[in-house]
Amino acid sequence: MKIGELAQVAQCTVETVRYYEKEGLLSAPARTRANHRSYGECHVERLRFIRNCRALDMTHAEIHTLLGLMDQSAADCGGVNQLLDEHIAHVDVRMAELSQLKQQLSELRQRCQSEQTMDACGILQGLASMETGPRHERQTHLG
Amino acid sequence: MKIGELAQVAQCTVETVRYYEKEGLLSAPARTRANHRSYGECHVERLRFIRNCRALDMTHAEIHTLLGLMDQSAADCGGVNQLLDEHIAHVDVRMAELSQLKQQLSELRQRCQSEQTMDACGILQGLASMETGPRHERQTHLG
């Protein structure tokens, strides 16, 4: 199976597949005489797994950890469960941040109900006079 | 006023100030004989404005547009109001996405209630068998 077919069944681009290989998420496949990558069924499964993790907004580091845990089939799945809990916490943090942001933006929006002159626009006044503290570090990988 | 003082009153780093100048958000100031940047009160105001916009997660492109609108003091503020509405929509979109994500993750988490063997872990089974469609284009700049 060539890279284009693999990409098609996994719903991503060939560039993405090559990128995952470079990042060490997908192992390097055999090559044909023409130096083309040749994939098997286990690559399909692994790539689908990775794409599903990405669809859930996990980082490459999280996915890498997960793949590592999975490959220790003798161990129990406690680490997997924990990783998922932590990732859910990332989502919760970002939802709370966005919720507060939305609140601030809504309040700002209310300060100009109709089209004013620039000088009278409550939004511009608000943006000029807000007192923003030092920027807080990002708590989560979700932007 | 030197760059270090400006950065301090605007709660950011000198590197950030220089970066904004390079990006065209902050106009290049006069220089001293020693080639050091020398800022006035209008730079303070503009930088604070920019930082406040960033605190509200606007992109540089959005801020650039906003600054352009502001500088046309003859016009009315309709464009400003519209830009803010659009940015609020960006936040709404991302909140909805995260909400759905959280839902999916919670369902997945429920598939493994105690520590199983890897093979039996419902989370890993779920991640292997999810049917993720082609990734949807990002609708918003908020990650």
Add this chain to the structure above:
DNA sequence: GTTGACCCTATAGGAACTTTAGGGTGTGCA
């Protein structure tokens, strides 16, 4: 005259890709 705090430019890195440049391979068709 030397320490130290500040300033300068230019460049690289981070995340997760996408895009581009510049080529090689293999198959169908006239």
Add this chain to the structure above:
DNA sequence: TGCACACCCTAAAGTTCCTATAGGGTCAAC
């Protein structure tokens, strides 16, 4: 046989908003 065309290859740069580093210059105090 010749050639178009779809596919494959690598390497490098672009995306966003900064941060960090390297390698230097300037200025006041002690």
